[in-house]
Amino acid sequence: MQTVLLYCCCQKKMYVCLFFSPVCEIEVPERLSSCYEHLQRYNLIERCVSVPVREGTEDEIMLVHSSDYLEVVKSTEKMKEEELQKTSAEYDAVYFHPTTYRCAKLAVGATLELVDAVMSGRTRNGMALVRPPGHHSQRNAANGFCIFNNVAIAAKHAQKKYGLQRLSIYLILIVDWDVHHGQGIQYIFDEDPSVLYFSWHRFEHQQFWPSLRASDYDAVGQGKGKGFNINVPWNKVGMGNADYVAVFLYVLLPLAFEFDPELVLVSAGYDSGIGDPEGQMCATPECFAHLTHFLMQLAKGKLCMVLEGGYHLRSLSESVCMTIKTLLGDPLPHLSGEMAPCLSALESIHNVRAAHKQYWKCLAYESTIPLQDLSTRSYQTGKAESEQTGAQFITPQEAGKSHNDEVIKTDRFLELHMKKMMSLKPPVRTAVAVGESLTHLLPPSVQIEKGMDAKELNITISGFDAELAKEEKVLKMLAVLEKIIKKEVTNGLAKTSVAPLSLAFVLKHCSDLNVQKVLCVFVGDMDMKIDLGDGKVLLINISAKQSEQSNTKYNIFFHWKEDIETTTFFSAVTGFILPVAYSYQPDLTVIVIGHNQTFSNDGISLLLSLLQGLAQSQVLVLIQDTELKLLQDILMVLTNDFTPFFGSYTPALKENVQMIKELRQQLQQEWKMLQCSGK
């Protein structure tokens, strides 16, 4: 399973702003060359498939743009500096250079090649590193450095080329994580229910460029497209990893799973990353690894990233590398920072969910009316649309020396930070310990555990027969565990006939090996008691039985009943289990699968896929004797030999939604990522 990389070198250093224009001096060729150098430094280029870039055709450009506008852009090729400046001034925050037209065509062509590579199945996913960016550009206008709308053209192209072969409408999700609102994309698909557009953006109550009323959370689309435009306004700067992940868990992922797209396009702007002069946000590069990992669970993994903004060269480059490493299937780094979203972010999340309640089943039981953004709104904006006022793209204080100091500060921070992040990728992905009778059924990529010498182990567990520890099954299981902890493998699976006992051995061994935090998720019926309370183990017990015991911080009982055929588990996973897991930030995840699971196989696969985002992707699965199908499904997720599909969405039962809400209430002071409202 491969990842494709398209690099639009675009006449090297030529495409720059020729005339003095403070709004344009950050969109420079070094943005691409710096990304390329970092990709080389981390040896990522040779791990990707490179595809040559072509120019987009006029017909392709006109999937989105008018022929009049195309003619204007074309005419800039022959212009002298003065004319270029004049044409540029007709648009907001745009500059033209004699090579602009060619570069913009290459950006379109590269994006379409990427989509074709992914749609044809030649590669699983990929990224196009292009400039000029596209998401601000509109049918008749260049805007905010953007000439042609690369991602919008890609969506139209994919629908036209691949949509005809099927009877259903071809659904596409566009995720715009650039820090600016891609109003161009919003306008193009405003009435189109076949394209779900998600954008978060610095907004500050309409004070920040492009300062549009239409960027607020209540712009949900128009006509048939109502509900298919999701705007998450940031009303404060300084948003960080927890805020970004919270928006994915409570807004984007639930709606995206319900929408169930066939292709995901990302307007991948990195001005939402730390140190960027435009965004002034705080998300560190590994945050983009986590966001990418979330999106890889959609559309059977068909994911195309297309570069948009990103103006701090180092921050941009490191974030691009993190994105590509994740696309390639590398283990994810720990997400740094305190895992608690800020009040302003919670208000935005609350308001978006309220605005979309009537359009999405997953939000049906929300009792939400919009909040007044109390934490940030100190005035009532009575301002008219400032679309035409030419609001500044860059605030004045960013110019000059203090700006340089900021750049250097971020450079230094990232130098240290990335050393912690770029951990080595284990040579083997998955190790398994199963009985002889099963080994011939395993995929060739897994390492079959032969077991370790009993003398190497020194485990005594009071209450257990010491002889048990010397049994071959136990030894093999512990050998797999050790390999995970020593980072010789990323994850592992062990079959056991007595899961509670095996888990006891695992936890004891973790403690001996000094693993600080183990997240333990139980699925199915298993009677056991674990000694909890010191925070070294967090237990989430998903069971259909009722439980008398009350929940505590480290021992959470999750009562879940569902028909094995249905797929209502999405809300349980994204709305409860993941937020708790992200709050805890484990060093190892152990998933124990017993008999009588009330999560379907698809649900278990989804849970396992998403939990691989935590604990540096270190997961041990303990599985009771069970049907072969489940074992194989789990192995496909662990080995990453699998394009994920978790069944089509069914809304959760009201009683289940209610139960999740109550649990969230109960535990959100302990696990802050459970908050999803500013109330």
Ligand SMILES: *[C@@H]1O[C@H](CO)[C@@H](O)[C@H](O)[C@H]1NC(C)=O
């Ligand atoms: C095994 O552990 C016991 C205590 O748990 C210790 O006294 C003993 O020295 C250990 N033996 C080895 C070989 O490490």
Ligand SMILES: *[C@@H]1O[C@H](CO)[C@@H](O)[C@H](O)[C@H]1NC(C)=O
């Ligand atoms: C999980 O809950 C069930 C039902 O209450 C209980 O029987 C079982 O012992 C619990 N498991 C753990 C590990 O606490």
Ligand SMILES: *[C@@H]1O[C@H](CO)[C@@H](O)[C@H](O)[C@H]1NC(C)=O
């Ligand atoms: C599974 O559930 C059935 C019916 O509720 C029960 O008879 C059986 O004992 C359960 N199996 C286990 C291993 O708990």
Ligand SMILES: [Zn+2]
């Ligand atoms: Zn941007």
